[in-house]
Amino acid sequence: MSKPILSVNQVGKSFKDKRIIENISFDVHKGEIMAILGPNGAGKSTTIRNIMGIMYPDEGSVIFHNQAAGDIPRHTIGYLPEERGLYKKAKIIDLLLYFAELKDYPLKKARKRALEYLAKFGLEGKEKASIEELSKGMGQKVQFIASVIHEPELLILDEPFSGLDPVSQEVFKKEIKELAENGTSILLSSHQMNLVEELCDRLFMINKGKKVIHGVLDDVKKQYAxxxxxxxxxxxxxxxxxxxxxxxxxxxxxxxxxxxxxxxxxxxxxxxxxxxxxxxxxxxxxISLHEIFIDIATGKNALQEAGVQT
Structure with missing residues (x-):
């Protein structure tokens, strides 16, 4: 396999006296869809924020190509946060061009990409509509476009399917696969295990701040399930x-x-x-990835007690 573009090495983070993540390590390669999974409070968001440079690890390192997290050029990363937030009064096209400008992306090229994406996502002709005129699902599509308009090398998607109807989920799945096929490296966090199984090449599952599963999806299922x-x-x-x-x-x-x-x-x-x-x-x-997740998240360990190793 090629040299990873992102390496998370033995990262640890505490807040006051509480240990949030400990000894977290994984790589993401070019054109790979890597899932980062875990129950609420497991440490996923803290891990993502350390990768983004929003906060810095107490121990370990985050390296993008050969640059530490704090030095990663912002235009190389796209981020769709779990907490959605768009300027409700802004027009869609103005908002998308604003995000592109923040990433130092050429505006002429950004306008072309924005219109192409709006058409692809069923929003053709709505570029002058304001965000507040859109449904929740439509707003989600606009925020997704904002995260990829500048052609990032690494795309971090935090619960991208939340609130989407099945048709829109299919549109997102197709686009995520196409991005990966064209070389974008994707770090995907989601609680919808069926979609993770369809999309991801490898996974890293975290619980109580520590790694519990890490590997190629097919290998994990063969070994664990x-x-x-x-x-x-x-x-x-x-x-x-x-x-x-x-x-x-x-x-x-x-x-x-x-x-x-x-x-x-x-x-x-x-x-x-x-x-x-x-x-x-x-x-x-x-046994499905969903069942493995539930087994770990609930602490039942029924699968592990049956003699299965992770």
Missing amino acids: NFKCTIRGENDVKTLERISHVQRIEQEGEQFTIYLDAHIKPTSWLRQLPDSINIEELSLDR
Whole structure:
């Protein structure tokens, strides 16, 4: 893999006597979509602020190319914050050109990009509308455009899908993928695990200020996530518990989710199911990133206790 454009090295930060993040390390490469995940209060925002140079770490370093965080040229980074904030009385085009000017981006080029993005996001002809005339989703699109109008090398997206309807989510997903394909490095923070799974190449999960998972998404799922089988039908849970290689079973009405031992072969396991089992529907897949997240965030550690290593 190529040399990373961003390196976060053993970063730690405290506020008064409270330790917020400790020994946080990860890299982001050119054209990569890297997820930074964790429950509320885990330390994600503090990590992002240290990368942005909004605050500085007590220990460790943040290096962008060969520059420390405090020396990173602002025009090389785009940022979509979780807390949205746009000048409500301003016209869309004036606002976008203002953000481009803040990044020392040529205004003629910025106007062209702004109009292209507005058309792409279904806002063609609204460039002279004020922000207060827009719906929440439309305002989100404008703020996204503001974060990328200057063609940043590194784009930090904090909960980019919050408040978007499914159609707008698809538009954002497509654009994020295109940006990465064209060489933009993206650091994505989101609680919508299904979208993270669709978009991200690697992930870094943090809990209580410390790393809990770090790696390529497919590798994490293979190492952390065993298979589960969902069976819908009228069955006795005790019968299902007698099936080999079953770790535990969760029941909700007539739906049974059967969590399997690590390293089993799904096809072989399915062949040995008793004929007496009533199966109206059956699905078999790996435990989702959402389930891994919930397991860690709630402190259940059921997956880890089953012998899975992170």
